[in-house]
Structure formats: C-alpha cells, structure tokens
Amino acid sequence: MEYRFALIGYPIKHSLSPWIHQQFLKKAELDGEYFINEITPDDSFEEQINKLKKMNINGFNVTVPYKQKIISFLDEIDQTANVMGAVNTVANQNGKWIGYNTDGIGFLHSLKNRFPELHEDKSSRILIVGSGGAARGIFYALDAAGFKFIDIANRTIEKANVIKKLGSSTGNVLSLSEAEQHIGNYDVIIQTTNVGMKPLVDNTIINVNKVPPETVVSDIVYQPIKTKFLQQAEEAGAAIHFGHSMLLYQAQYSFEIWTNIKVAMNGLDRELQLILE
Numbered sequence: 485m486e487y488r489f490a491l492i493g494y495p496i497k498h499s500l501s502p503w504i505h506q507q508f509l510k511k512a513e514l515d516g517e518y519f520i521n522e523i524t525p526d527d528s529f530e531e532q533i534n535k536l537k538k539m540n541i542n543g544f545n546v547t548v549p550y551k552q553k554i555i556s557f558l559d560e561i562d563q564t565a566n567v568m569g570a571v572n573t574v575a576n577q578n579g580k581w582i583g584y585n586t587d588g589i590g591f592l593h594s595l596k597n598r599f600p601e602l603h604e605d606k607s608s609r610i611l612i613v614g615s616g617g618a619a620r621g622i623f624y625a626l627d628a629a630g631f632k633f634i635d636i637a638n639r640t641i642e643k644a645n646v647i648k649k650l651g652s653s654t655g656n657v658l659s660l661s662e663a664e665q666h667i668g669n670y671d672v673i674i675q676t677t678n679v680g681m682k683p684l685v686d687n688t689i690i691n692v693n694k695v696p697p698e699t700v701v702s703d704i705v706y707q708p709i710k711t712k713f714l715q716q717a718e719e720a721g722a723a724i725h726f727g728h729s730m731l732l733y734q735a736q737y738s739f740e741i742w743t744n745i746k747v748a749m750n751g752l753d754r755e756l757q758l759i760l761e
C-alpha cells in the first residue's frame with residue numbers, strides 16, 4: 485500500500501515536515517509520499533480541504549494559521565485536541581476525518597527521551613514560560629503525565645490562569661519578572677513563546693543566566709537552533725534541550741496515528757540538528 489500524507493498551512497514552503505516524514509517512511513519500510521499543500525489567505529479554505537479529502541490520502545498535518553479553523557471540517561476530534569481547541573494531525577479513518585493534537589505529547593516524549601529521570605521523578609519543579617497554544621499543549625501533557633509542580637509565567641497573567649485551570653498540578657501563575665526572580669527554584673524551565681525566533685534572535689523573554697547548573701532548560705524555538713535563551717542557560721552550566729526535538733516527536737506521533745507504527749528515532753535528532761545548523 486502506498487501511503488499519502490500532506491501538510492496544510494501558510495507559509496509552509498520551507499517546512500521540515502516532508503523531510504521528517506520521508507525519514508519515517510524509510511525507517512518503517514513503507515512506500516509513500518508527504519507533500520506540501522499550501523493554502524494561501526486568498527484561497528477558499530473549504531474548497532482546498534474538500535480537494536484534499538478527495539485525494540485518497542491517509543492523513544495530513546495542520547500548522548499555522550489553520551489549527552483552529554480545520555476543526556469545523558472534521559467528523560470528530562479526540563479529547564486532547566478538544567481541550568486544546570486546536571488540531572495538528574488529521575487521520576482518514578474508514579472515510580471519517582478525525583482530528584488529533586500531538587504537540588504536547590510530542591514535547592513530553594522529547595523531554596522524557598533526553599532526560600528519563602525527570603519522568604520517573606514527577607516531583608520535578610517545572611516552569612512554563614508563555615501561555616499561547618504551544619504552552620497549553622505542553623502544560624496539558626505534563627499535567628496528564630503526573631507532573632505535580634508546574635508554574636506558568638506570562639506577560640498577560642489572565643492567559644496563564646486559563647491554562648492553569650486545565651490541569652490539577654499545583655503551582656502558581658507568575659509575572660515574567662517574578663519568574664526571573666525565582667529562576668533558581670526549578671528543575672525544568674520550558675520557553676514556549678516565539679521570543680528569540682529569527683529574525684529577532686537577540687531577545688530572551690526572561691534572563692536565565694543565573695540558573696543553577698542542575699537545571700534543564702528547554703526552548704521550543706528551533707530557528708536559530710541554539711537561541712539566546714539556551715546560550716545563557718548553557719553558559720550557566722545547565723543542560724539544554726533543543727526545540728527541533730519537539731518537532732520530531734510530534735511528527736512521530738502523527739505518523740503513528742496514520743500507520744500504527746512507532747518509528748525508532750535513533751540518529752534523526754542529530755541529523756535534523758545538522759540540517760538546521
């Protein structure tokens with residue numbers, strides 16, 4: 485059987501997803517293709533989706549700016565996607581179009597894979613910086629996995645409060661300056677905003693140059709691969725976790741939803757890093 489997958493979003497011409505899924509197809513020894521189906525703001529979204537559905541594809545990924553918009557075109561969405569209010573993976577299951585969200589679980593597994601001890605010890609004190617869609621997915625996945633102490637810091641406090649209510653972990657909502665003041669209190673710090681992304685590479689949302697060396701510092705931004713945030717943390721002696729790793733693991737989950745095959749990641753993390761560097 486020949487698999488067919490696609491990506492919708494805008495702009496997506498330089499997306500890394502086709503490369504990632506080609507590697508997965510190879511590893512799984514499956515024939516297939518993963519193509520880019522860019523939908524511009526001038527296109528009719530409905531027409532484009534109907535065309536895609538008629539193409540006999542197994543599924544597609546959804547990225548910015550369509551993760552919410554796609555929902556009304558699906559037959560069902562799973563519980564996580566429902567809580568997220570956003571879908572990044574759609575699967576054709578016996579003619580029904582089902583929506584999922586693999587972003588949060590992808591992040592969790594990228595972290596767990598690199599730092600297995602964190603997952604075992606769910607008493608780790610975690611700080612999530614930011615309260616957009618990515619923060620929401622990450623908080624939800626960590627909370628569901630049983631992590632008990634999760635603080636959320638954001639410029640707009642109200643948005644952090646909304647996320648906090650999605651889970652049962654203890655922890656506080658903080659301003660960015662409060663988080664910076666207490667930066668030594670955490671085992672894991674996760675930067676989820678686009679601050680530090682190209683072209684504004686010189687910004688950090690909070691300073692992490694005073695983190696204790698036993699801290700794990702993660703940034704979901706992967707362009708540049710080593711953000712200023714990660715540079716600061718590394719200079720302080722902390723262990724750093726790169727953003728491209730989340731990209732890879734959310735894709736692994738999408739691929740598993742489509743094919744029922746969990747591909748082994750060995751070597752791919754490093755290969756993707758070399759492409760991005």
Ligand code: ATR
Nearest residue numbers: 614615616617618619638639640643676677678679
């Ligand atoms: P996504 O869905 O990709 O996570 P988003 O919903 O646009 O993106 O959220 C962006 C996040 O980055 C938010 O936490 C936003 O803070 P606010 O909630 O206060 O808007 C944060 N953010 C973006 N630019 C920022 C800046 N210059 N300073 C501080 N926070 C910023």
